[in-house]
Amino acid sequence: MTSQRAPLEPLVPHPRAPVVPQASIIPPPPLPPPAPASGPAPPHVFGLEKSHLLKEALEKAGPVPSGREDVKRLLKLHKDRFRNDLQWILFCAELPSLIQEGPQCGLVALWMASTLLVPPDGVPLDRLLQVALERGYTAQGEMFSVADMGKLAQEVLGCHTELLCGGLGGPNRDYILQHIIAGHPLLVPYDEDFNHEPCQRRGHKAHWAVSAGVLLGVVAVPSLGYAEDPELAGLFHPVPSTPYQPPPLPEEGFSGAIYLLSKQGKSWHYQLWEYGQVQESNLQLTDFAPSRAMDGRAYVVPAGGVRSGLCGQALLLRQHDTSH
Template sequence: MCTTPSSAPPPPPPLPPVTCESKFKSNKPNEVSEDPSICEWASSEVDLKKACITYQICLTRAPFRYKYKHFQYILQEGPTCGLVALSMLIGGEVAPEELLNLSKFLGYSNNGEMLSCKDMAKLAEKVLNLAEMENITCTLKKGGLYSPEIIEDLLNGAILLVPYDADHNHSPCLKQGHTAHWALVCGIIIIEDPGEANTDSSNVYVLCRHGKSKLVAAWTLDELHKSNMNLLEFCPKKAKDGLLYVQPEGGLGGENGLRDQFLLFKYT
């Protein structure tokens, strides 16, 4: 009996070319690159190194200047992003659940929402006292998020609590306040020597924690500033979702709201 020989199997597909990006990024999102030369300057801080690899910042050489302070992440439940960020700031000494109860008692929130920087500043003062953290001062700031003064404060170890609009990936966007979120700014990276001009908005990154991710985010200070400036109104959809929210007099864009405001924490 005659048989027909089977055809040879097709050759394997060619290997993908090795690019700079594939070299620097891991196939696993939470895994740091195995190449020790990548972000070697950040090797003492695993979360900082992950952030710089993820956002492709200073991969092969150290930045001009940087400062980073580690905070343990806390993931939020419900609309408690501001309370979670505040709890991260104090190392969980007062848990988000306790902050929610306290904010309800004080009339600042019903569901965990914090739609007033003034109320957040008053809550922060009480929480710092509860946690007996006398070495931290809290100041409500109006304007000047993207300024030489704030940049210098961050380089000297200050921490910010900033409201902004969050996109689908939680990065800053411009949705008029409809996706208002809070971020804990725990570091800064200045990539190149800015010289005297200091006008390159892509040269200054801030390192941020927030309640919807375990990872440290890196955004330009300029985009965070612009997002903070566009917090004009409460989300119309949320206004009709059947829950009662504590909204500030004058709305998000007013002096009692969120727009162009943030909290500055300094260690003494």
């Protein structure tokens, strides 16, 4: 498939095709007020007031882990998945967690990304939902168009957006990796499996994630600007505020050497996904789920359906005053 990067269209309304009759929209409640200053600060996780089960599980699990901690946990837990003939470099921009309510995974992913684009707290989720409703991008929080997601980000976050078409492979692969290594977020639709990992269900489990980190397997770590993790041999991190030599990117046919560090709205943990797995899932988003078509709710789907709105597409985001 031919790979191309296209500028986003200006903010112009275009026809929508609701799958079922329009339903009334009830915006989510505002976020709770901050906890009192006395005592230990609560974990930086939003959305827990909507789920007692998640709140109880989080209290048992302890503080929300950082991206570095989650990667180290996964490397230790699933060490047989990772090639032992490589050394690993982790680039990671920290993201907060937000547990979604209803079909709002795309807006939740955009909110997480907004904390990197409009630091430190991003833009309130209810503001993203309000504008998406006003522009006709959504009926209840769902987002079936990467192009609409880009226009929403442009308007609300005031950031630079770039729509990628043609899949995550080919020339787009190195472009995406360089974007993430530079500390900028990527929004990517995919099919979600029961464990939140990418799968292939022809779009029936379409979901959104934000990637702001990458784990690269290299034969040798560049000598400038990296330090080995004190707890896990073979894992290296860029030294903060120090120039570093860009790592060599693995060749496209070299499997098992690139993992995206991602978050999505159904877990406070980071996900570590093999790049090819995400690429294949993103490239087969073609059909609207029959279960959604028959659930009696309204959904806004672009002309051409899920295939034209999501398939083989992703969104690069960065602040206007930064260079890629």
